[in-house]
Amino acid sequence: MEFLLENILNMVGFLVGLAIGIMSHIGFRNTGSPTLFRLSIAFFSISAGFFIIWSGYMLEDFVTKTGSIERWIQTLGIAIQTAGYFFIAFSHSIKSFFPKSSYFRSVGIIPLFLVSSVQLEHIFRSVSFILLAYGAIETMLSYFENRNKGAISVAVGLGLLALGEFVGWYSFVFPESILYPVSMIIKIGGLVALFIPVSKVPLTKMKFDDLE
């Protein structure tokens, strides 16, 4: 059951991320907008992260047959997804996230080298949760300004992904419980909600052109 849900989640994540990333990239090529460039990096990263985890599961199922995914592959996939979530949050002008002092910035990276890959996964999941919650709140606030209905769906999508991350992280406290499958179902719902407004963008007239 968990294996099936993991595969569905990672495939849906890969495809949704790729579709939104391609759309953002077409937008960037047509308009030169830096916002669309950041969005394309964000969603290509998210797509790559899901693909790496899916590859890890396939590798385990068909090659190594150890019964569980290689921990470093899972951590790498989650780290790349977190980078994608960062670029979504960054697009909302997340300027006060890092300390201004270069000393504190350099020291801030050190803990990443001092912890095991399992703890790294927890760190990335918690950072993802914060970034997703931030993105969801900012998107919802923009809805109150513009009343664009698509923003509700994206805010709900990001919110569900954040909730899924939180429940998934919490399932480490209660292993073997229903929490982990629930977290994956919530995340799949979030990805679908993210894709709904984007699927309505008419791209039939769009084309790559040579405008620099």
Next chain:
Amino acid sequence: MAEYRTHMKIIGDILATTRDDLQDEDGASVTYLIRKANISHSRISTILKTLVSQGLLEKVDNQGFNKYKISQPGREFLEAYYTFTNFADNFGLSI
């Protein structure tokens, strides 16, 4: 309070004016664009120069005065601009 406009939005406003809101068939004068797009003379001069060099606007010499008309690539750019403005709006962002 005045709304903050990105560089892209200003370009969109200028192109929209030259497409939908022309004074006459010859095109729009710089003064008219300044008023419609609500932008300073020094800034619009640079932007118009760029848009003409990119082929998005056509400069027409009208009895010693320069007027500007949107070109076909300009129309396509404007369509793309509206489409992706809507796309970015879904994420609560402006392009």
